[in-house]
Amino acid sequence: MPLRAVTFDVGGTLAGGKLNRNLYGQHMLELLESHGQRVSRRELKKAVGLALDTLNRLREKNLEMDFNEFRRITLLRLGITPTPDLMSAMASLYYQCFEQVPLPKCKEVLDELSRNYSLGVISNTMSLASKIFLERFGLAGYFKVQVYSGEIGYRKPHPKIFEIALQRLGVAAAEAVHVGNDPKEDVLGPKKVGMKAILVGDTDPNADVSVGSLAEVPEAVLRLASAPET
Structure with a gap:
């Protein structure tokens, strides 16, 4: 054929190119603080790591997680309510730090x-x-x-x-x-x-x-x- x-x-x-993780992490801390949520870099890293664990278990089966779900899991691990405004701001920040x-x-x-x-x-x-x-x-x-x-x-x-x-x-x-x-x-x-x-x-x-x-x-x-x- x-x-x-x-x-x-x-x-x-x-x-x-790829995500500038250091820049994204710093801006994430600033974003959370602007929403009244003071989080340490260590706490953020741990929460993201736990979300990544869930993601990687799916990926081992060649399945994928929706990005909204990944952000939601990260916030919940921090004890923060994933409001639409915060979720949207996180996504915008992520794309700003993605250098391709x-x-x-x-x-x-x-x-x-x-x-x-x-x-x-x-x-x-x-x-x-x-x-x-x-x-x-x-x-x-x-x-x-x-x-x-x-x-x-x-x-x-x-x-x-x-x-x-x-x-x-x-x-x-x-x-x-x-x-x-x-x-x-x-x-x-x-x-x-x-x-x-x-x-x-x-x-x-x-x-x-x-x-x-x-x-x-x-x-x-x-x-x-x-x-x-x-």
Whole structure:
């Protein structure tokens, strides 16, 4: 079957950077104090750690927690009522401290591939950080669909997150290739459902193609599209 769609991971594939945890922690303490809640850094760290324990138990099963639930658990561990105003302020602060920039040639790669293929996002994130990143840098318009683990409850490499993306794209698994930087999430995951896989920045025998950088992805897609069917 001819290739009709290309899906992308975001963090580490299209975007570089991450949450500035020290900055976020300091601003969180200030935010809580502004809401009449004096909390020590140690108490905040413990509460976040307990929320992470719950999150990680889900992730061991390739399931995902909604970001609202993570914030709610954190506040409850601190003995603080998770009011809508406080929850909203926490989310805004989180996104302000999430420092991501497009990796080299990101826009050029998306521009080239979007001429011939439907593009999609399949990303493991409980928050909207990746979606905000794409909008902030004018990249969201390249994608027909965006599927995030926090919105559907499943994480890569769970087959469900890939199946949902394929359904929304309106293509069969054999008509799509996934691009990412994690051998387990971005190679084994898509291969399980019958997609092809391109691994960026690493090598893996299970990948259909391994490339050194994002800039090499269009050529890799062309190779797969031109390969004779077996």
